[in-house]
Amino acid sequence: MPDEQGPGRDLKSFVLPEIGQLLETADPWEPYQLLDPFGRPVQPAAVYLKDLMAADSSPLTPRSYGMDLLRWWRFLWFFGIDWDRAVREDARDFMLWMKLADKPVRVHWRHRGKDTAKVPRLGTHAGRPLPGTPNAVTGKLTVGTKYAASTRAHCETVLRAFYDFHLERNTGSLLTNPFPLVRNRRSSRANAHHNPETGHSRQRTGLYRPKVPKRIPRQIPEDKYTKVFAGLRSHRDRALLAFWVATGARAEELLTSCQSDAIVGQQTIGVIRKGTRDYQELPATPDAFVWLRLYLEEAWRKGVPRGPKQPLWWTLRRPWRPLQYDAARMMFNRANELLGANWTLHDLRHTATFLMLDDPSMPPVYVQHILGHKCLSTLDIYNRPTRDDVIAAGLAHHARQQHRRENPPPAPPTPAYNPESLNVLFGSSLP
Structure with a gap:
């Protein structure tokens, strides 16, 4: 080398x-x-x-x-x-x-060892x-x-x-960190001497750390979601999508559920939270449990392991294995391809959040608890208008302007003088 x-x-x-x-x-x-x-x-x-x-x-x-x-x-x-x-x-x-x-x-692993100039590469379909x-x-x-x-x-x-x-x-001969902090505070943490009465200034921690743009949450429109849902191939996939949109759970959180975690009588499903690893029951829709029942009845007939502590989500073919995140992501990507879209599983969580926040009877603190957020301020990103809302409002504005140009309002009538006032000023009218 x-x-x-x-x-x-x-x-x-x-x-x-x-x-x-x-x-x-x-x-x-x-x-x-x-x-x-x-x-x-x-x-x-x-x-x-x-x-x-x-x-x-x-x-x-x-x-x-x-x-x-x-x-x-x-x-x-x-x-x-x-x-x-x-x-x-x-x-x-x-x-x-x-x-x-x-x-x-x-x-791709199928093409390794072959002429790489003649085989497709990942991501170049x-x-x-x-x-x-x-x-x-x-x-x-x-x-x-x-x-x-x-x-x-x-x-x-x-x-x-x-x-x-x-x-x-003091490992080896290491003397200094090759990835330094920003020059003006190499020996202290960010805002170490911050005055609590003033706002925090934004400071990058690492000297070579790039600025990360803020991500805008994306909501899947209802008509597009219906088409994606119709493109799914199995009851398992329909149940998964219904639960993701109903509960707002992260994709990998829902995959941690066991068969005893789906409580039909209470209309809840239990998941293990990503950060805290706490167990939490989340409310879901009746439709989600209908698809879940159809999936389980079909899976149990085929021989999928059955038991309260058995995983809830399994592969559709033998040998039976618990469904992993990568397989669930590929399933959703296949449904996306029918529309030519590139939504992700996390966009389903954003969609659920928008639906809950659009309900005036749903307190935001409850939405925070359902999503598993630590702070209520995390929901502030959902107060921004979405891309579709902004585009729809802009197009409506241009349509109104075009309508005004094509249909101008009628000119106001010309004001006429009062004859009696003229008689007072200039005398009576001529015979």
Whole structure:
């Protein structure tokens, strides 16, 4: 591997090599392992991920952090840099590469080992909008060829926290964090000396951390939702969609439900919350339980395991396995393709929130509790007009202006003088 440092590094032609991997072990003590190109565990990453597990993080946190660490280690492996010898220039080049370079294109596993110029790549299917362009149905941008700002921000935060962790432990020959804070507060936290009587000023934490645009929640219009629902292939998929829109639960939260969690008499379904891992019962619609009953009757006849502690959602084919998030996402994407849309499962949660907040008899504090938000102020993002509302109001305004131009109001009548007043001023009229 080349040993290049600083200004001599050619980032324009650099392609991140697919060496090493993040291995899912199915071991609750160490669910994910970062392996080097020779299949050996990377010990600094293993210690850090173990500390995350001890801090009661979500089970998905080690995977999310591990992918960022794997991307950074591949950069270090290519340029022959030891992880504890990385300097600020290395971190700068890495974040600059993530900002300007295209994401590595992955070849589907069925085509690996073949001529890559003749096989389709992931995300380049014919008939779909070009990467990074708005979808004609939803108005949402499609996945682009560059790393998203949120991805780069998450990666910078993870790597800075990783090096802070090892600096506190005095690991190896590490002397400084290659991912520094903003210059004006490298040795303090954000707003450390804040006056509580004044508002907080927005400050970026990391020097190389990008600005992340605020996401606008998207609501699926009722007519489009009906078409998506009609495109589903099974009672299971219809039940899932009905529960997501009725409860506002996150996609992965609903998939944690057991068969005893669906209480028809109370019209509620229990889920495990993503952040707190608390169990919570959520109200749902009668239609959702009708689709659920149809799905369970069909699944039990086919041999799906039955029992109060058995998972509620299963695959549709043998061997029976609990339904995972990726499979549910692919199911929804197939229904999306019928309309040429690119809504996500999380948009169903936004749709449920809009429906609840549009009900004047539904107190916002109840909506907050149903959604599992910590603060009521989190609902402020739903007070903004949606894209469809803004476009509809703008089109209505232009239609009114066009109507006024084509149908101008009649001119007001010309005012006439009172004859009696004229007689007083100029005398009587001539004979």
